[in-house]
Amino acid sequence: MRKDIKEIVVATKNLGKVTEFKAALSGLPYTVMSLTDLGIYPEAPENGVTFEENARSKAEFYARLTGKLCLADDSGLEVDYLKGEPGVYSARYAGEHASDEDSNKKLLDNLTGIPAEKRTARFRCVLALADTEKTLLTANGTVEGIVLTEPRGNNGFGYDPLFFVPELDKTMAEMLPVEKNGISHRGRAIKMLVEQLAQMNE
Numbered sequence: 437m438r439k440d441i442k443e444i445v446v447a448t449k450n451l452g453k454v455t456e457f458k459a460a461l462s463g464l465p466y467t468v469m470s471l472t473d474l475g476i477y478p479e480a481p482e483n484g485v486t487f488e489e490n491a492r493s494k495a496e497f498y499a500r501l502t503g504k505l506c507l508a509d510d511s512g513l514e515v516d517y518l519k520g521e522p523g524v525y526s527a528r529y530a531g532e533h534a535s536d537e538d539s540n541k542k543l544l545d546n547l548t549g550i551p552a553e554k555r556t557a558r559f560r561c562v563l564a565l566a567d568t569e570k571t572l573l574t575a576n577g578t579v580e581g582i583v584l585t586e587p588r589g590n591n592g593f594g595y596d597p598l599f600f601v602p603e604l605d606k607t608m609a610e611m612l613p614v615e616k617n618g619i620s621h622r623g624r625a626i627k628m629l630v631e632q633l634a635q636m637n638e
């Protein structure tokens with residue numbers, strides 16, 4: 437692969453993801469920029485039925501738009517009692533323009549009366565890195581946890597306040613970005629992707 441990669445665009449409209457990507461990628465030999473940094477506003481289509489399809493289509497869409505190497509993330513929460521829902525539809529769980537609070541409320545409503553041992557869930561993340569022609573790399577990660585009955589913590593985004601990680605005895609909204617990256621689906625996927633990138637550049 438090309439040895440001249442210097443810039444990576446974190447191709448997401450989600451500012452919470454941008455913060456985590458910037459924290460995880462700092463210290464590497466890449467200039468990391470967001471869509472906002474570049475003044476890019478269009479939304480990529482997300483019509484796929486898998487995380488990988490959506491990650492690839494977002495990465496390729498923004499790579500064509502910016503002419504730069506783009507890293508996209510498609511992720512979501514799979515709740516076992518809800519047979520894997522909301523899954524790939526996590527962002528639209530409570531409707532197309534619903535807030536994180538609306539999605540969290542719908543999740544709690546759908547788990548009313550369900551005991552802790554049946555509230556197991558995982559976050560899943562698939563990353564795709566694309567140039568203007570095609571997707572070059574993909575990577576994925578997961579983290580296991582429990583959906584609480586009420587939110588805890590003010591950090592993070594999305595379902596973080598409801599997602600309790602037993603290993604750290606905290607919700608993901610009680611973690612700082614660096615701490616979250618150490619255990620999260622996204623942090624793990626980024627680690628895998630960076631390892632693949634390093635191998636390609638050897």
Ligand SMILES: O=c1nc[nH]c2c1ncn2[C@H]1C[C@H](O)[C@@H](COP(=O)(O)OP(=O)(O)OP(=O)(O)O)O1
Nearest residue numbers: 448449450509510511512513526527593594595596
């Ligand atoms: O670490 C996380 N902590 C909490 N919630 C999370 C996380 N990771 C994904 N999620 C939830 C949020 C959203 O409901 C959906 C992602 O949807 P997804 O389409 O991948 O992202 P998005 O629309 O927010 O931004 P974009 O597509 O521009 O990257 O899963």
Ligand SMILES: [Mg+2]
Nearest residue numbers: 449482510527
């Ligand atoms: Mg999205």
